[in-house]
Amino acid sequence: MSGGTSKFQSNNGLVNWVEHRLPIFSFMDAQLNQYPTPKNLNYFWNFGSLAGIILVIMIVSGIALAMSYTPHTEFAFSSVERIMRDVNSGWLIRYLHVNGASMFFIVVYIHMFRGLYYGSYKAPREILWMIGIFILLAMMATAFMGYVLPWGQMSFWGATVITNLFSALPIIGEPIVKLLWGGFVVENATLNRFFALHYLLPFVIVGLIFMHLWALHMHHSNNPTGVEIKDEKQDTIPFHPYYTIKDLYGLGLLLTFFAFFIFFAPNYFGHPDNYIMADPLVTPAHIVPEWYFLPFYAILRAFTTDFFMYIPFAWLMSAKLAGVIAMFASILVLLALPWLDRSHIRSSNYRPAFRIFYWVFVIDCLVLGWVGGQAAEGILVTIGQWATFWYFFHLIIVVPVVGVLERPKALPNSIAASINGAPQAAE
Ligand code: HEM
Incomplete structure (x- = not known):
């Protein structure tokens, strides 16, 4: 691990005895104290x-x-x-x-x-x-x-x-x-x-x-x-x-x-x-499941039989299976996020376009959570389907495309410079 450099010293004989055999004290000092x-x-x-x-x-x-x-x-x-x-x-x-x-x-x-x-x-x-x-x-x-x-x-x-x-x-x-x-x-x-x-x-x-x-x-x-x-x-x-x-x-x-x-x-x-x-x-x-599962429950229920008919290759599987796959995919797709995001700027503070889409995504997740907690009927089904669509569209399409097209703001030269108000580097 790359922690801080430990200057650990002790006057306690037992601590030094242990440290000589298992350098646990200097390890903790480097990782939790000096870090x-x-x-x-x-x-x-x-x-x-x-x-x-x-x-x-x-x-x-x-x-x-x-x-x-x-x-x-x-x-x-x-x-x-x-x-x-x-x-x-x-x-x-x-x-x-x-x-x-x-x-x-x-x-x-x-x-x-x-x-x-x-x-x-x-x-x-x-x-x-x-x-x-x-x-x-x-x-x-x-x-x-x-x-x-x-x-x-x-x-x-x-x-x-x-x-x-x-x-x-x-x-x-x-x-x-x-x-x-x-x-x-x-x-x-x-x-x-x-x-x-x-x-x-x-x-x-x-x-x-x-x-x-x-x-x-x-x-x-x-x-x-x-x-x-x-x-x-x-x-x-x-x-x-x-x-x-x-x-x-x-x-x-x-x-x-x-x-x-x-x-x-x-x-x-x-x-x-x-x-x-x-x-x-x-x-x-x-x-209804507990609140923290509701967005995923909404994704599961978005694949109703009538809606599913319009999706290409629908004959390959049942609407139920599609819902199950989508529910697990909604979490697993996050594993690919480091590669989906093409921008080399990390913080959304310097990514004006991405920031807007980020907040839309947050609202989308909240809408999914709300829909997941309601009985699946009427307009709520359609809202759930659109919110599910946007969830995947954001992660698979918006994130890579915005990463390539966006013009980010200038980054500070360093962390210290961002605090001291030193000049910004041209991106
Ligand atoms: C039991 C659950 C978790 C614990 C106890 C935990 C603990 C921590 C701690 C102590 C840190 C350093 C402090 C901080 O950056 O807030 C950290 C950083 C981080 N965690 Fe977690 N974490 C958990 C779950 C997750 C999950 C579910 C994710 C995302 C999928 C995640 C992603 C990250 C990332 C990306 C960082 C680095 C953040 C940064 O440096 O900006 N963690 N985690």
């Missing part, structure tokens, strides 16, 4: 460390919940109720975990859109970005399986709808669904394997985050100008104390926001039907 960080980072650079802290909160509260939870269809629902009523502070631990999932997605989505705005996915940070996408996929799988565990109506029907999607895949579809279910319907075996995987995946995410940070520390953070560090002395400051303090301030704000939901609106992000025990014989009127 040279661009001096112009704004508050959007807080969200990576905030995501890391929420992950820790999720793992700790999750382990505490697991101590009183029973992964069996007969007992799961009542074991959650027992946590809420009888376990000491059980309500707090559960609301921390449930609302923590929403906080995690809010923070990570802001973190991603920060990366999209400042072009943090561009060379040499492509692998850093791609690991981020894998983290997102792992987070989604974890959240999906976690929602099944309380064994409420939405748990059961959400699991049934989403796992059934795989059956649209030719040949491998049916075996995949049976493997997910561990039987022929969503049942006890399904709940058991989801619990096992829900416990496992957060630790996979921890491993991915280490790789994410390793890749980050190879080339250091990007910054609001998108100009690389040229002179370490002029352009950077040590991570500690400058950014540790800034991150702590951000953490204070996040925890206040988080606490509001835990104490005043703990079920705001949830669905009332999940307080009814799962009943395979009663289908809820509207099956």
Whole structure:
């Protein structure tokens, strides 16, 4: 890793003994203390460390919940109720975990859109970005399986709808669904394997985050100008104390926001039907996933049979399969973003045309989220289809074309120059 140069020294004999055999103290000093960080980072650079802290909160509260939870269809629902009523502070631990999932997605989505705005996915940070996408996929799988565990109506029907999607895949579809279910319907075996995987995946995410940070520390953070560090002395400051303090301030704000939901609106992000025990014989009127899946759910539902008829090669697959492919493609296409974006300017602050399209894209994602939460009828279906079209059109066509045609603004000579108001370099 390319961290700061460590000047680590200690008077403690034990520390020196360990350091001589395993230089962990100088490593931490170089990576977390001296680590040279661009001096112009704004508050959007807080969200990576905030995501890391929420992950820790999720793992700790999750382990505490697991101590009183029973992964069996007969007992799961009542074991959650027992946590809420009888376990000491059980309500707090559960609301921390449930609302923590929403906080995690809010923070990570802001973190991603920060990366999209400042072009943090561009060379040499492509692998850093791609690991981020894998983290997102792992987070989604974890959240999906976690929602099944309380064994409420939405748990059961959400699991049934989403796992059934795989059956649209030719040949491998049916075996995949049976493997997910561990039987022929969503049942006890399904709940058991989801619990096992829900416990496992957060630790996979921890491993991915280490790789994410390793890749980050190879080339250091990007910054609001998108100009690389040229002179370490002029352009950077040590991570500690400058950014540790800034991150702590951000953490204070996040925890206040988080606490509001835990104490005043703990079920705001949830669905009332999940307080009814799962009943395979009663289908809820509207099956909706949690809010953070809604844009993807809208993409899935955009491929209705009548609309699909007008698409070339439609005879090759069913509308359902097209929806499933589009839903997964909407995330996987982000892996190609570093190569789709042809501009060599990173930050949208210097890309006037791209900036407009960026904000249209943000609105498009919000529209998808809104449509995903409504019943699929009338004009909403058409809005969902146009929003889906624009999502892919933006990433596959707008991003490369604007990257080539746009005339960017002049970049500052360096990070230091952008702060000191020194002359701008002609692009
Ligand atoms: C559990 C989830 C995640 C954690 C804990 C995490 C952690 C971090 C941390 C601590 C940083 C450095 C501080 C910062 O730049 O904010 C960072 C940077 C970065 N992350 Fe993440 N991350 C997560 C998910 C993601 C996702 C889903 C993506 C995108 C797909 C992503 C893309 C990036 C990029 C591109 C950078 C470099 C930003 C820059 O230097 O401008 N991360 N991440």
